[in-house]
Amino acid sequence: MKILFTAHGTDWNAQMDERLGRAEYLVVYDEESDKLEAFANDTSSMEHGAGLQTAQKIAELGANVIITGNGAGGKVADLIKKTNIKTYIGAKNMTLKEAYEKYTNGELTLQ
Amino acid sequence: MTITIASGKGGTGKTTLSSNLASYLASQGKNIVLADLDVEEPNSSLFLKLDKVETKIANKMVPHWEKENCTLCGKCVDVCAFNAIAKIFDEILVYPQLCHSCYACSELCPTDSLPMRPERIGEITHYKTKNFDFVEGRIDLGQEMSVPLIAQTIDYVNENFSDSLKLFDAPPGTSCPVIEATKESDFVILITESTPFGYNDLVLAVETMRVLNKKIGVVINRYGIGDNQVEEYCKKENIPIIAKIQNDKEIAKTYAKGELLYEKIPHFKNSLDDIVKFIGEIK
Numbered sequence: 001m002k003i004l005f006t007a008h009g010t011d012w013n014a015q016m017d018e019r020l021g022r023a024e025y026l027v028v029y030d031e032e033s034d035k036l037e038a039f040a041n042d043t044s045s046m047e048h049g050a051g052l053q054t055a056q057k058i059a060e061l062g063a064n065v066i067i068t069g070n071g072a073g074g075k076v077a078d079l080i081k082k083t084n085i086k087t088y089i090g091a092k093n094m095t096l097k098e099a100y101e102k103y104t105n106g107e108l109t110l111q
Numbered sequence: 112m113t114i115t116i117a118s119g120k121g122g123t124g125k126t127t128l129s130s131n132l133a134s135y136l137a138s139q140g141k142n143i144v145l146a147d148l149d150v151e152e153p154n155s156s157l158f159l160k161l162d163k164v165e166t167k168i169a170n171k172m173v174p175h176w177e178k179e180n181c182t183l184c185g186k187c188v189d190v191c192a193f194n195a196i197a198k199i200f201d202e203i204l205v206y207p208q209l210c211h212s213c214y215a216c217s218e219l220c221p222t223d224s225l226p227m228r229p230e231r232i233g234e235i236t237h238y239k240t241k242n243f244d245f246v247e248g249r250i251d252l253g254q255e256m257s258v259p260l261i262a263q264t265i266d267y268v269n270e271n272f273s274d275s276l277k278l279f280d281a282p283p284g285t286s287c288p289v290i291e292a293t294k295e296s297d298f299v300i301l302i303t304e305s306t307p308f309g310y311n312d313l314v315l316a317v318e319t320m321r322v323l324n325k326k327i328g329v330v331i332n333r334y335g336i337g338d339n340q341v342e343e344y345c346k347k348e349n350i351p352i353i354a355k356i357q358n359d360k361e362i363a364k365t366y367a368k369g370e371l372l373y374e375k376i377p378h379f380k381n382s383l384d385d386i387v388k389f390i391g392e393i394k
Contacts, residue, residue, distance in 0.1 A: 046194055048194060049206065049209045052194050052195075052197045052204075052206060052209075053194050059199050075206055079197060082204075
């Protein structure tokens with residue numbers, strides 16, 4: 001499984017970014033290879049439609065699961081529904097490591 | 112001539128002033144058309160007794176994906192300046208709410224897989240009152256972009272009422288809808304109140320109108336409340352204060368009944384006279 005975190009930084013100790021569309025970094029953890037890889041997600045120049053571009057990127061990165069804080073807004077939620085990607089929400093004010101633990105313990109909510 | 116009544120801050124009296132001014136000028140025999148361009152929240156009609164003349168459907172052009180010949184090259188996604196197109200795996204998704212009808216995706220698609228088609232965004236309705244014409248743009252629920260509808264409402268007014276004095280009731284704020292509502296006006300009346308919020312948003316509105324090279328004047332509403340920052344600012348910036356409408360509970364009462372004010376409240380009528388005189392002197 002490829003797990004994607006919305007984050008303010010690039011490693012396991014980075015803080016989660018509760019925003020999905022305008023997340024600073026998209027950090028992908030590949031459970032099989034045990035590799036963590038971070039991608040900058042600069043949406044500052046986009047007045048509108050940032051969420052759609054981010055969702056597109058997430059699909060391209062091949063994520064199976066998104067772990068984030070607030071969850072997707074209307075348009076992006078519709079788009080993600082078209083994929084098989086599952087979005088888990090409620091991971092805010094914590095590190096990626098803590099968020100991953102909560103996910104594996106089943107403590108996050110499926111959007 | 113076209114005069115737009117705008118404001119930075121919402122709720123400062125754009126609709127109150129424009130509906131009363133239109134009716135008052137018409138009662139003096141002037142040939143008037145009033146257009147409600149606050150298409151997301153049109154409410155001038157609440158204060159007017161109206162007979163409907165016609166309703167036109169307003170559309171905007173948006174691309175529709177035809178998958179037969181599409182090679183999923185992603186050019187449409189790249190050229191869209193408004194992020195209105197997304198490619199998810201083997202599907203192209205168009206988000207009409209974000210589309211600015213620029214045609215770039217459609218024109219640049221190598222396989223012509225994104226033909227433009229009309230999509231309904233709202234209605235333009237022409238009404239008659241006792242002595243003037245009234246045109247209202249009204250956006251459909253769920254539509255996010257008001258600029259195309261504002262532009263089409265203005266076109267309708269210009270095509271049908273070229274000889275009238277045109278009064279435009281603008282949306283609040285200083286963003287694209289306000290610019291669309293004011294950009295072709297000969298004069299912009301900025302109505303405000305002398306409160307910290309009113310002052311702050313007036314400054315933003317003045318700066319916007321200066322970028323557009325518009326002639327402007329200020330009407331201070333609810334005069335007597337707040338402070339004198341607005342007056343000092345106008346003096347410093349050489350902006351004419353066209354009228355000061357006294358703060359008066361009777362105005363609120365009459366407004367709440369949906370009635371026009373100048374027939375009931377003499378000092379309000381005096382303020383309208385100041386504005387009419389000023390308009391008469393605009394070159």
